[in-house]
Amino acid sequence: MSHFGRSGPPDIRDTFSLLVLNITFRTTADDLFPLFDKYGKVVDVFIPRDRRTGDSKGFAFVRYKYQDEAQKAVERLDGRVVDGREIMVQFAKYGPNAERIHRGRIEEPVSRLRPRGKSRSRSPRPRDRDHSRRSDSRSRAKSERDYPRDRHRDKRYRSRSRSRSRSLSGSPGYRRERGRGKYDNDDERRRRSPSYRSASPIRRSPSPRRSPSPNKTHPSRDGSPTMDNNKKRPSTSISPSPRSRPDSPSPPPRGRRVSRSPSPRSVADE
DNA sequence: GTTGAGCGTT
Numbered sequence: 001m002s003h004f005g006r007s008g009p010p011d012i013r014d015t016f017s018l019l020v021l022n023i024t025f026r027t028t029a030d031d032l033f034p035l036f037d038k039y040g041k042v043v044d045v046f047i048p049r050d051r052r053t054g055d056s057k058g059f060a061f062v063r064y065k066y067q068d069e070a071q072k073a074v075e076r077l078d079g080r081v082v083d084g085r086e087i088m089v090q091f092a093k094y095g096p097n098a099e100r101i102h103r104g105r106i107e108e109p110v111s112r113l114r115p116r117g118k119s120r121s122r123s124p125r126p127r128d129r130d131h132s133r134r135s136d137s138r139s140r141a142k143s144e145r146d147y148p149r150d151r152h153r154d155k156r157y158r159s160r161s162r163s164r165s166r167s168l169s170g171s172p173g174y175r176r177e178r179g180r181g182k183y184d185n186d187d188e189r190r191r192r193s194p195s196y197r198s199a200s201p202i203r204r205s206p207s208p209r210r211s212p213s214p215n216k217t218h219p220s221r222d223g224s225p226t227m228d229n230n231k232k233r234p235s236t237s238i239s240p241s242p243r244s245r246p247d248s249p250s251p252p253p254r255g256r257r258v259s260r261s262p263s264p265r266s267v268a269d270e
Numbered sequence: 271g272t273t274g275a276g277c278g279t280t
Contacts, residue, residue, distance in 0.1 A: 019277055048278050061278050085274090094277045 015043045016070040017092035020060040023047075024083040029060060031083065036062045038077050040069020061092060 020032060029045040036042045047060040064070035070091065078089040 017278080021276060022274075044279095046279060055273095057276080057278090058274060059276060059278090090277095128273075263277060 014068050015063040015065060018062040018064060018070050018074060019090050019092040020077075021058070021088040021090070023056075023058060023060055023087045024085045025056050025058055027056065027060070027083050027085075027087075030058050032062060035077060035080075035082065036064070036073050039073040041065040042224060062089070123255055230231055 001006075018036070023032070027047075029047050032047075033042060033045045036045065041064065042062055043065050045060060046063070048057045050057065051056060062073070064073065074089045074091065077087065080087055080089075082242040
């Protein structure tokens with residue numbers, strides 16, 4: 001997967017890998033190669049793709065021959081808009097051969113090579129992407145990060161939760177903690193509550209079946225008649241049911257009042 | 271046709 005016609009990873013004995021994040025999904029190595037090559041000697045450019053779909057994961061790995069050049073590229077291309085998207089360039093911490101890399105020199109060149117004196121005008125770029133966050137993250141076990149990654153890439157779920165509000169928190173990297181915490185939490189929960197419903201631990205699936213039980217109709221069914229009722233009402237009268245929705249715009253909660261005679265008044269009347 | 275946190279291939 002390289003421009004060099006090589007299949008596997010090239011020589012990484014003396015190469016520095018840069019991680020390019022936030023790249024467009026259609027950005028290819030061909031587009032990044034010249035970009036990075038301009039700032040230094042690029043040994044290889046690799047963009048992970050999905051095995052099933054083959055789509056780009058949204059990040060790429062640029063391997064430089066020299067660290068100084070890599071660092072330069074990081075400062076130069078980090079925050080640069082590529083294909084209409086702001087890419088983030090940083091030194092890759094983990095790798096397919098982390099051990100080898102560790103033995104190499106990619107230990108932590110950023111820290112040393114970070115005099116931080118460049119007053120580059122990177123104002124439009126949110127600097128919340130501090131690379132210092134993963135200072136000691138490289139020491140993490142590989143299983144930790146392998147667990148959630150191999151499972152399923154539910155990016156959308158996380159995004160919804162965090163919604164890119166990293167700037168608010170300013171403490172990115174919760175990913176690991178979250179994963180671990182969840183585990184601990186589960187364990188604790190189970191331990192603390194032995195009487196928990198362990199009989200059906202796989203009840204996770206909501207089972208969105210259309211009709212799981214004809215007896216228990218979904219709220220939608222509840223609303224069906226109501227809607228019908230409302231619909232039946234000609235536009236002449238905007239007030240469908242004064243008692244049906246006096247001031248509660250919210251639909252009837254889980255209360256499955258299957259009986260279409262929700263008028264207790266009639267009983268009282270009688 | 272979509273997505274947007276993250277760390278890698280034959």
